[in-house]
Amino acid sequence: MPRAKRPMELSFRLAGYVLKNRLRGRSRFPLVTMLEPLEMCNLSCIGCGRIHEYKPVMDRMMTTEVAVAAVEASGAPIVSIAGGEPTIHPKIHEIIAELINRKYFVYCCTNGILLERVLKKVPPSKYLCWVVHMDGMEERHDESVARAGVFKKAMASIETALDSGYRVCSNTTLFRGSDVEDVHALFRTMSDMGIEGSMVSPGYDFEDAPDQELFLTRQESQAVFQQVLDKDQVKDFRLYNNPLYLDFLRGKREYQCTAWSNPTYTVMGWREPCYPLADRHTDNLEDLYAKELWDNYGVGKDRRCANCMMHCGFESATIFQAISSPKDWVTLVKSGAAHKSGITAA
Numbered sequence: 001m002p003r004a005k006r007p008m009e010l011s012f013r014l015a016g017y018v019l020k021n022r023l024r025g026r027s028r029f030p031l032v033t034m035l036e037p038l039e040m041c042n043l044s045c046i047g048c049g050r051i052h053e054y055k056p057v058m059d060r061m062m063t064t065e066v067a068v069a070a071v072e073a074s075g076a077p078i079v080s081i082a083g084g085e086p087t088i089h090p091k092i093h094e095i096i097a098e099l100i101n102r103k104y105f106v107y108c109c110t111n112g113i114l115l116e117r118v119l120k121k122v123p124p125s126k127y128l129c130w131v132v133h134m135d136g137m138e139e140r141h142d143e144s145v146a147r148a149g150v151f152k153k154a155m156a157s158i159e160t161a162l163d164s165g166y167r168v169c170s171n172t173t174l175f176r177g178s179d180v181e182d183v184h185a186l187f188r189t190m191s192d193m194g195i196e197g198s199m200v201s202p203g204y205d206f207e208d209a210p211d212q213e214l215f216l217t218r219q220e221s222q223a224v225f226q227q228v229l230d231k232d233q234v235k236d237f238r239l240y241n242n243p244l245y246l247d248f249l250r251g252k253r254e255y256q257c258t259a260w261s262n263p264t265y266t267v268m269g270w271r272e273p274c275y276p277l278a279d280r281h282t283d284n285l286e287d288l289y290a291k292e293l294w295d296n297y298g299v300g301k302d303r304r305c306a307n308c309m310m311h312c313g314f315e316s317a318t319i320f321q322a323i324s325s326p327k328d329w330v331t332l333v334k335s336g337a338a339h340k341s342g343i344t345a346a
């Protein structure tokens with residue numbers, strides 16, 4: 001069966017949505033709703049903050065109605081479902097179906113362990129893409145997720161999903177000690193399998209993650225990404241991130257974070273201010289758009305932002321800046337990447 005591809009409708013819908021919001025005079029608005037319908041996981045990855053941060057509410061499951069209401073309140077055309085491990089949620093098929101019925105573009109992040117089971121309940125759709133967590137080839141990935149056999153299981157799930165006509169991407173987080181050759185081997189393998197694209201970003205130094213030595217400083221990230229994203233190598237890979245964000249990762253561009261574009265809804269409410277940081281949770285989405293809030297967060301404003309280069313804050317920033325730079329906009333359009341706005345979780 002030919003591999004499913006990214007629908008053109010996604011780029012048109014996102015461009016129309018951005019234009020409409022700008023014409024309304026909104027300077028800050030959501031591009032991607034990050035939805036975390038649970039925080040429970042069947043893994044305990046070495047760089048994960050969520051499973052520690054949400055320990056007291058680990059058994060909470062968001063209802064389908066609450067999940068859909070949060071997505072509709074945000075209004076962003078793209079929804080990234082993360083957590084926790086979404087495939088554990090007993091109603092995940094129902095949540096995805098309701099969002100697809102409303103024509104949201106859903107990217108469901110998963111470690112792949114239970115994906116084949118969920119595929120039986122969720123038919124392929126141009127509105128749905130599975131994003132499988134892959135931090136390296138077998139040895140490195142199993143080390144990163146702290147369990148042997150997960151790489152093989154995730155690979156089998158990707159193969160089944162592709163053969164069954166689903167859209168599939170992979171998501172790779174780089175940490176201190178990531179092996180450049182191994183990451184290249186992974187990207188090559190993913191491209192050869194025919195996935196839609198590999199997403200990549202550095203890990204965020206979650207204060208709740210058990211191993212703080214894992215996380216790269218901004219300068220270290222840039223040095224690693226200059227090797228990982230070496231121009232001679234990447235031409236053979238199918239990368240999903242947009243070229244402006246890749247240049248940012250290489251240290252060739254500077255942006256201020258626009259994390260308000262990726263509001264994150266959890267079992268405790270909206271994270272404030274952003275996907276990586278939650279100084280509080282709120283039930284009022286509007287709280288995330290207060291000017292005063294963003295006077296206090298972002299690079300140079302809060303010490304915890306100093307090393308952050310995550311998709312959710314900076315890939316969206318490339319889109320917003322490109323709107324006022326015809327040259328950058330042409331770069332995005334040429335690469336077919338104008339829709340890539342910080343879709344995934346780390």
Ligand code: SF4
Nearest residue numbers: 041043044045048084
């Ligand atoms: S990083 Fe993802 S897969 Fe790993 S423990 Fe955290 S939620 Fe689970």
Ligand code: SF4
Nearest residue numbers: 257259274305308313
């Ligand atoms: S830089 Fe932005 S996305 Fe990163 S932690 Fe700070 S506010 Fe959040």
